[in-house]
Amino acid sequence: AQTVTQSQPEMSVQEAETVTLSCTYDTSESNYYLFWYKQPPSRQMILVIRQEAYKQQNATENRFSVNFQKAAKSFSLKISDSQLGDTAMYFCAFMKHDGSARQLTFGSGTQLTVLP
Amino acid sequence: GAVVSQHPSRVICKSGTSVKIECRSLDFQATTMFWYRQFPKKSLMLMATSNEGSKATYEQGVEKDKFLINHASLTLSTLTVTSAHPEDSSFYICSASRPGMNTEAFFGQGTRLTVV
Numbered sequence: 001a002q003t004v005t006q007s008q009p010e011m012s013v014q015e016a017e018t019v020t021l022s023c024t025y026d027t028s029e030s031n032y033y034l035f036w037y038k039q040p041p042s043r044q045m046i047l048v049i050r051q052e053a054y055k056q057q058n059a060t061e062n063r064f065s066v067n068f069q070k071a072a073k074s075f076s077l078k079i080s081d082s083q084l085g086d087t088a089m090y091f092c093a094f095m096k097h098d099g100s101a102r103q104l105t106f107g108s109g110t111q112l113t114v115l116p
Numbered sequence: 117g118a119v120v121s122q123h124p125s126r127v128i129c130k131s132g133t134s135v136k137i138e139c140r141s142l143d144f145q146a147t148t149m150f151w152y153r154q155f156p157k158k159s160l161m162l163m164a165t166s167n168e169g170s171k172a173t174y175e176q177g178v179e180k181d182k183f184l185i186n187h188a189s190l191t192l193s194t195l196t197v198t199s200a201h202p203e204d205s206s207f208y209i210c211s212a213s214r215p216g217m218n219t220e221a222f223f224g225q226g227t228r229l230t231v232v
Contacts, residue, residue, distance in 0.1 A: 033219050045223035102213040102221055103150050106159045
């Protein structure tokens with residue numbers, strides 16, 4: 001079984017600053033995917049960024065980037081130039097690379113507040 | 117992008133009654149859908165995997181007779197909470213992925229169930 005750990009229940013950052021959210025995971029799988037999802041107050045889950053474990057290059061999506069350390073089983077999310085709209089709960093998630101299986105294992109979440 | 121629609125967004129029901137939640141994939145066929153439960157300020161916990169044309173697969177600890185899942189078509193899965201109790205009050209979210217290699221999970225808007 002997989003586990004995903006987010007050790008920061010809450011974080012805050014000043015608008016326009018940079019913040020890093022931490023995530024570690026444990027798995028015996030060699031092929032898998034990692035995700036960061038955002039859940040704003042509307043509670044709609046929104047994909048922020050995705051990383052394939054077999055790719056060494058860290059994924060980036062505009063202001064969002066990850067630091068993927070496979071050996072350390074670490075997958076942190078960096079948000080640059082934070083905006084008020086980034087305020088949300090952020091979940092790190094794991095998915096096995098396993099045929100049709102698409103279920104996600106989520107971390108406990110980090111509530112990020114961007115301060116004006 | 118793909119859209120998954122969940123209905124209703126909010127429902128209040130009396131103890132002992134049943135309530136049905138629908139999850140539809142609007143622009144793709146989903147042979148597999150997933151149902152998650154989320155308690156306030158907590159993470160998403162996988163309840164069950166809904167398989168089109170066959171029985172759902174339930175996670176350990178989830179009562180299959182209480183949470184009935186039907187996936188009768190390639191675009192619709194339903195979750196019925198039977199004989200609801202106040203402790204069943206929660207936020208329920210479904211997700212689905214496009215068939216094939218695309219790993220992105222698309223989430224419904226969620227259903228807030230309150231049992232009074």
